[in-house]
Structure formats: structure tokens, C-alpha cells
Amino acid sequence: MRTRLMVAALAAATLLLGACSSGTADGGGGDASMTDGAMDFPAGSTMAKLSDAGTITVGTKFDQPLFGLVGPDGVPEGFDVEIAKLIAGHLGISPDKIVWKETVSANREDFIERGEVDIVVATYTINDDRKQRISFAGPYYEAGQSLLTLKDNTDINGPDDLAGKSVCTVSGSTPEANLLANYPDTKVVPFGTYSECLEPLRNGQVDAVSTDNVILAGFAAENDDLEVRGEPFTAEPYGIGLAREDTDFRMWINDTLETMFADGSWTKAWEDTAGTVLPTPEPPTVDRYDLNS
Amino acid sequence: MGFIAENLSTYVDGFLVTLRLTAVSGLLALVWGTVIAAFRVSPLRPLRAFGTVWTETLRNTPLTLVFFGMVFVAPQFGIIPPLGFWTAVICLATYTSAFVAEAVRSGINGVNVGQAEAARAIGLTFGQTLGNVILPQAIRSVIPPLINVLIALTKNTSVAAGFAVVELVATGRRLGVGNAAAGAWVLVGVAIFYLVLTIPLGILAARIERRVAFAR
Numbered sequence: 109m110r111t112r113l114m115v116a117a118l119a120a121a122t123l124l125l126g127a128c129s130s131g132t133a134d135g136g137g138g139d140a141s142m143t144d145g146a147m148d149f150p151a152g153s154t155m156a157k158l159s160d161a162g163t164i165t166v167g168t169k170f171d172q173p174l175f176g177l178v179g180p181d182g183v184p185e186g187f188d189v190e191i192a193k194l195i196a197g198h199l200g201i202s203p204d205k206i207v208w209k210e211t212v213s214a215n216r217e218d219f220i221e222r223g224e225v226d227i228v229v230a231t232y233t234i235n236d237d238r239k240q241r242i243s244f245a246g247p248y249y250e251a252g253q254s255l256l257t258l259k260d261n262t263d264i265n266g267p268d269d270l271a272g273k274s275v276c277t278v279s280g281s282t283p284e285a286n287l288l289a290n291y292p293d294t295k296v297v298p299f300g301t302y303s304e305c306l307e308p309l310r311n312g313q314v315d316a317v318s319t320d321n322v323i324l325a326g327f328a329a330e331n332d333d334l335e336v337r338g339e340p341f342t343a344e345p346y347g348i349g350l351a352r353e354d355t356d357f358r359m360w361i362n363d364t365l366e367t368m369f370a371d372g373s374w375t376k377a378w379e380d381t382a383g384t385v386l387p388t389p390e391p392p393t394v395d396r397y398d399l400n401s
Numbered sequence: 402m403g404f405i406a407e408n409l410s411t412y413v414d415g416f417l418v419t420l421r422l423t424a425v426s427g428l429l430a431l432v433w434g435t436v437i438a439a440f441r442v443s444p445l446r447p448l449r450a451f452g453t454v455w456t457e458t459l460r461n462t463p464l465t466l467v468f469f470g471m472v473f474v475a476p477q478f479g480i481i482p483p484l485g486f487w488t489a490v491i492c493l494a495t496y497t498s499a500f501v502a503e504a505v506r507s508g509i510n511g512v513n514v515g516q517a518e519a520a521r522a523i524g525l526t527f528g529q530t531l532g533n534v535i536l537p538q539a540i541r542s543v544i545p546p547l548i549n550v551l552i553a554l555t556k557n558t559s560v561a562a563g564f565a566v567v568e569l570v571a572t573g574r575r576l577g578v579g580n581a582a583a584g585a586w587v588l589v590g591v592a593i594f595y596l597v598l599t600i601p602l603g604i605l606a607a608r609i610e611r612r613v614a615f616a617r
Contacts, residue, residue, distance in 0.1 A: 214574055214577070217581060237578075237579060237580065238581050240581055241581050241582065241584065274484075276565075279563070279575070280571070280575060281578065282578060284575065284578070285578045285579055296567075297484055297485070298562075299564065299565060300562075300563035308476075308484060308565075311476045311481050313483070314484070
């Protein structure tokens with residue numbers, strides 16, 4: 109009986125939040141109203157814990173233009189950062205109370221498993237292997253692997269032109285695995301971060317850099333001599349990583365994302381960041397997958 | 402454990418790259434380090450100065466910085482190295498040569514000064530004194546510390562994983578992508594292959610140390 113009451117309360121709270129946020133969007137009144145409402149989360153839930161603590165630790169990238177890039181003041185900026193701020197806002201946590209922690213491609217699962225971060229919003233591709241160790245809310249965006257070359261390079265217009273070319277990517281990343289599996293004639297040159305690929309590209313030591321289109325778009329936006337080539341050749345749904353067993357928190361983030369899709373805050377976050385370079389896409393459909401499937 | 406057995410051939414590929422990195426850069430470092438040690442005890446001041454600057458600079462610089470300098474800074478001065486194995490060899494050999502030089506120099510200093518005086522007294526040149534009298538004695542006593550330098554080099558090759566070389570650690574990362582569920586086992590496999598290299602080296606060092614101790 110008690111659980112049933114709890115579920116009812118949760119549903120009511122979600123409805124209330126949704127109504128509150130959509131009202132905000134219509135009125136165009138900013139984020140403030142989300143942070144001062146009563147936060148009724150089920151006792152013992154991660155949402156209640158974070159909301160009571162008034163702070164959340166978010167793992168994001170620090171070197172990813174348009175998504176997570178640390179400025180001179182030490183605060184990261186970008187679409188991932190905005191998404192994390194919106195989620196924190198729905199927990200009643202203001203942006204300045206968020207603790208940002210740098211996560212790179214190879215250590216994200218470890219950070220989540222060790223509890224060093226509450227959530228990871230870091231251009232984090234949802235895949236089944238990672239679901240064995242952590243879980244994903246979302247997707248909140250569908251990216252795809254693409255290619256970055258020098259503007260004056262005319263040889264490479266898509267993945268089929270890669271035979272015999274050397275392509276820089278990050279050691280231990282999904283794009284690297286994809287290149288190795290599907291383009292065996294390509295010489296894969298792995299570095300520690302994507303930004304380290306740029307100098308070798310300019311020096312002609314590699315012919316292209318390959319990873320998700322949005323990451324490449326960030327580099328192209330900052331460097332006039334670089335260009336994203338061809339259509340994306342994979343589908344990379346970006347999810348929000350969190351502890352594997354915390355299904356309540358995951359479903360709450362999914363609900364929150366849908367609220368953000370509906371009330372325009374997602375679109376605004378996109379247009380303020382990545383949308384300055386890339387067209388605004390339709391919001392994706394969140395995947396409420398079963399943990400044991 | 403099953404995971405490591407299933408991916409044995411992938412591990413072995415990475416292991417062979419680590420082995421080649423260690424062997425080639427180790428050999429170069431031994432040769433060049435000995436030359437630098439000779440510089441440091443030579444009668445010519447410019448050579449001594451060069452030897453000192455070389456060892457003190459490289460010995461006190463993080464290896465990652467040496468790689469950064471070679472891979473990202475050198476191209477800005479028009480030196481564009483081919484990415485991958487040979488760039489890593491140059492960085493590792495350069496860095497390790499400083500440690501080899503220090504070990505060899507300590508060995509040279511450990512040889513009784515009377516040996517050098519006697520050699521000079523019978524008319525040997527500096528080169529002959531060093532090559533025929535001092536170094537043969539010095540090298541014997543520095544083999545154990547040199548093996549320690551090689552063990553350190555073996556582990557240091559892992560830095561190359563961040564600079565376009567797919568050795569053991571980078572291989573481990575690749576295996577990690579497709580097999581997140583295997584978790585720590587991926588790295589246990591990497592560690593095992595390092596031990597395959599370093600433990601025999603350690604045993605060898607201990608053996609030689611015992612033998613040298615007897616000879617004295």
C-alpha cells in the first residue's frame with residue numbers, strides 16, 4: 109500500500125514538474141522557476157539525495173568544443189554542459205552548485221562504477237557492452253561518425269576513400285573500433301585525445317581525423333582550415349551515463365529529458381551551443397530499456 | 402581468465418610491439434648512453450659539458466614531455482617525424498640513454514683510479530684506457546643497475562600508447578572497447594604480458610649480481 113502511494117506521489121510530482129516547466133516555456137520566463145519549486149522525490153532515491161545535498165557531480169569532457177570545453181575561467185561550456193545544467197535544474201540544483209569532473213573516453217565507466225560522478229554527460233555513445241557495467245538515460249542526441257580533413261584536401265569525401273590513408277582517432281574509442289572492423293585498408297593512428305590529432309593533420313602526418321560528426325564540427329568551427337566531409341556513416345546515440353542498478357534515477361532522467369524535448373529547453377540548449385555550427389535536429393526518442401534484456 | 406585466453410593472439414600482437422620497442426630502443430640507449438658516459442669523463446671540456454647537459458636535462462624531464470616535444474613541438478620547427486614506432490623508439494632511446502649514462506659513469510667512478518694512472522703510465526691513449534682498461538671493469542659492475550634501467554624502459558614503453566603506437570596498453574584499450582563486461586580482466590592480461598618481460602629480466606639481474614659479487 110505504501111509503495112503504491114509513493115508511486116502515485118512520484119507520478120504527481122512528475123506531472124507537476126512537467127506542467128511547471130511547460131508554463132515557463134510559454135511565458136519565456138527563464139530557468140529560475142524550476143529551481144524554487146518544492147522538490148518531492150521518493151525518500152531514499154538518488155533524486156532526493158542529490159536534491160537534498162544541493163549539489164551534483166557531473167562527468168563531462170573538458171576538451172570538446174560545442175559540447176564540453178573548459179574556458180579560461182575553468183568552467184566547461186557546451187551542449188552536454190547545458191543538458192547537465194537542465195537536469196540539475198530539475199533537481200533544484202543551480203548551475204554554480206554543479207561539480208564538474210573531467211572524464212575522457214577511456215575512463216567513463218570506471219568513474220561511474222566507483223561513484224566518483226553522479227552522472228556522465230560526455231558525448232557518450234550508448235552501446236550494449238557499456239550497458240553491462242553502467243546504464244544510460246536518453247538518448248538526448250543522435251550523432252554519427254564522420255571525417256575531418258584539411259579544406260584543400262580533395263581526395264577524401266567519405267569513408268570509401270579511406271583505403272591506404274592514415275586516419276587519426278582516439279585509442280580505445282568506438283570510432284577506432286569501427287574503423288578497424290569496417291575499413292581494414294585504413295591505417296589507424298591512435299592518440300590520447302581528439303585535439304591531439306589536429307597538429308598531425310595539419311602537418312600531413314595523417315590524412316583525416318575520424319569520430320562523431322559533432323565533435324568534428326567543433327574543430328571545424330574553431331579552425332578555418334578544417335572541414336567535415338561526407339554524411340555520417342554510423343548512428344551514435346548519445347546517452348547520459350549513470351550507475352547500472354539505479355533504474356529509478358534513469359527513468360526520472362528519461363522523464364526529464366522528455367520534458368526538455370517538449371518545453372523547448374532542449375532546443376534552446378542546442379541552439380546556444382552546437383546549433384551555432386550544426387543544423388537543429390528533431391529530438392530523439394528516449395529508450396527505456398529493460399536492464400536484463 | 403577465459404577472456405585473456407580468447408584474445409591471446411591480439412595480446413601477443415601488442416606484446417610483440419612492446420618487445421620490439423624495448424629491444425630496439427634499449428639497444429640504442431645502451432650504445433648512446435655509454436658514449437655519453439665516455440663524454441662525461443673525457444678530457445675535452447665541450448664533450449664533458451655536452452654529456453652533463455644531456456643527462457641532466459633528460460633524466461629530469463618526464464618521458465611524456467619528451468614524446469610531446471618530438472610529436473607536437475618538433476613539427477613546428479619543420480622536423481616532421483613519421484608517426485608511430487620509430488618516433489617512439491627515438492624518444493625512448495633518448496630518454497633512457499641518460500639513465501644508462503649515469504649508471505655507466507658510476508661504474509667508471511667505481512674503478513680504482515690507479516688503473517687509469519697505470520694505463521696512462523704505460524702510454525695508452527684516453528680511448529685505449531677507457532676501452533681496454535676502465536670500461537671492461539666498469540661494465541661488469543653496472544650490469545645489474547643497467548638491467549634495472551631496462552626494466553624501467555619496458556614499463557616506460559607504455560607511454561607510447563598515447564602517441565600513435567599500438568603496443569600492449571593501446572591493445573588493452575582496444576580490447577576494452579568491445580568487451581566492457583570483461584572490465585579489469587583486460588588490464589590483468591596487459592599486466593601479465595609486462596611481467597613476462599620484466600620478471601625474467603629481474604631474475605637475470607639477481608643472478609649476475611651474485612656472480613659479480615663472487616668475482617670480487
